[in-house]
Amino acid sequence: MPLQRLLTLGAKREGGTWTKASALARTLAGIDALHFQRNPDSLLRIHDFDAMDPRYLVHEYLQEAWTPFYFADIAREMSEAKLTFAGSASFSHMLPVEWLTDEQREMVNTIADPIDAEEVHDYCSNRLFRRDIFVRGNMPLNDARLREQAEHIHVWGNASVAYERVVASEHATVTRGPEFHHTLYALLRRSEMTLAQIFDSPEFTGLMLDDILKILRLSIATGETSIRYGAEQPCETADRLNAVLLSRAERGEVWNALASPRMGGGAAVGTLDQLLLASLHEKTDRTKALSKDTDELIARIKRALVATGLRLRIAGAEVSPEDIEMRLGHILADSGKKLIAHSEHLGFWRAQKPAR
Template sequence: MDWTEGYNNSVAYTMGYHHEQSPTYLNACLAMQRVSPPSIEKFNYCELGFGQSLTSLILAATHPQGDFYACDFNPLHVLAAASVRDEAKLPNLTLLENSFGELAQGAVELPIFDYITMHGIISWISDETRAQIVQFLKRYLKPGGVVQVSYNAMPGLAQVLPLQRLLMRGAAKGGDAWSGALELATKLADLDALHFKRNPDSLARVQGFPGLDPSYLVHEYLHEKWTPFFFADIARELADAKLSFAGSARFPHMAPVGWLTNAQRQLLDAVTDPIEAEELRDYFSNRAFRSDIFVRGKAALSDIRLREQAEHIHLWRNPSVSFKPVAELEHATVTRGGPYHQPLFDRLHRSEMTLAELFDAPEVAGVDMDGVLKLVRLSIAVGETSFRYGAVQTRASADRLNAVLLSRAEQGAKWNALASPRPGGGAGVGTLDLLMMASLHEKADRKKALSKDMDELTARVTRSLAAVGMQLRVGDVEVAPGDITRRMGHIFEDSGKTLIAHATELGFWAAQKAATR
């Protein structure tokens, strides 16, 4: 049998961080959906199918109290991840090069896990391999343990199934796989194939492909097995490992949701089976991707236990997002009426506080705990509020990892996040910001370097842009190669101090003491 088992490994997977796999993030999600989470004082964690392992690297760096295991059957992925791990000195991360079948059969000595996570992988593997994952969960997840699984979903991808088949047909014609796939799909769309006229989602994807990373597109579409699942089918499979659905890992979809119409809500309220109700919600939102949390032994939180858990959930306002009375979600628009949304936003703007403190805050007086949870979940969903479960961990390992990630970014690696101790995971960062931060990282006084070392900073970023193959653009205009250094000087002058403050706020590097005269 081909060792890839139908999975396309012709190019390395993209270097993405997925916050929904963070154990502290999952604990907060569970508590805010009234499900008891595991302890994070000391825990074991496993990621199945880690790709470039940025997620497990960041999580190991920001959770030094956890023992992390990450498995991928692609030896290139394991080699690349091990190189970063070793340079960053992360002793709590074990990398495994094994198939899911080998793991399910006990070929590797492993502990019993508190958390097992999978991003996207089940959509691209065979039924047999998926069954091996269920066997692995049976064998290695402890009672009370948490499984996070994300996957392509129905009914949102109903239009895309025939497009994926078309892309595979184009890729099979030889040469560069993605070029062939895109050429065939574009040709049919340009020739007014009725499929694209009657399926606008499919057409929009084809039109958007040229602006996306080909490596991502290969891993998203060019697999022999490409299956979007209905939620109930996944829930039924995981029930074989004694797993119960505990809720969504995505705040816009946590139940009860606030975006349904009154008629839609009445229909769902009459559905007694929670699995059926969850799948029906997918029809109302036309969901194309799900990120779900399952637990082995679902223990509901009473009001008393919820208050205990709320002591561990810290909330603060995202300073870069302003309050909007009309909240735009990925699938719905929510008008925030009533007297509580704006006061909640203003209260979190003043200082960080725990969810338990918020329950008793005068701004939400008269609102029961479930009502406060609903307010907070919506505020998080629209990006106004950040959160963390548990205390901030020591930052030494996060600082070491970030130093390695910044250095490698200058050599051409395209990370999309850095380790951020305050939320206990990673935070997104753009490529240009990453390169500017790399040039400033080792400066004893970063603000002073913006004037004292400007020539060095701009020259360094100019070299890095060439290394990553990035064309600098200002607005919609590409900057001529000979003008990049000068324009980078303007960018540093205009936004350098803001970038330093933003990176310090997110904990990408330690705050520097003000220089003394």
């Protein structure tokens, strides 16, 4: 809130632009204003400004009606609509035991009111933003009801994420036990499964359903495992939408996701990856085009980079104009096949039959 106030002050003094607003904050940070020395979060936010979309920053900071709400405030308003807190919408935050030290957990457990306990929990984990689910008629699922729902929940392994015993997730670092976490990882790389099939898998014999869910939630939170509710969606509508989105991305409209029938919704895709996909989208043999049509693909991506204003950066350093063609060639050669396979895996486009 103090940083937001300072940025608003800068905008009023200097004509309302984001550049002028942030200049005041940068200047004060540069001359060691005590606020920034004693509030490292504010200083980190300033350092992140250059990597973020100015439109988002204006939306986030330069709104006079900008009011942050604490969890208890939202819970109180939701209760007026007969809605009660069901849990976090973030899989990583569904594991409160992983976020707290033993002493913190004991202290939080002494708080009788669950709403107050959640708010104190936020202080322990320094959680800045929450994503929560509120429901009407909150009733815990018994094992029988849980098994009914488990028939419709599909999970599978993300081939691009390697297993690591020690994982970092937002505010916490978790060291996983060796026995069941890697077992789940290996199982889901062999095939897609329903949650019901995992419950009945012989690899997890003897575990309670809740224990299996804790292992699965952490795997999803680390990105190792993907999840979908219901059957995989038809590809035709997603194909048409993705063709339009990729075409617009080349003309400078930046999107954060493409339609994924396998995910049953949107899947995040970076701007550069979208431009690479757009250059390959209409090719009848995309894998062969990586080597056969390299010059055409690079020229198309270069035009799109100009349209989007995206600066090509490698290892944190901006690529000079004279090196862009060479660097794009390396990216296509090194990552092109993986990007095609990932896109087919998520259903951004349908897999092509190899040309004979």
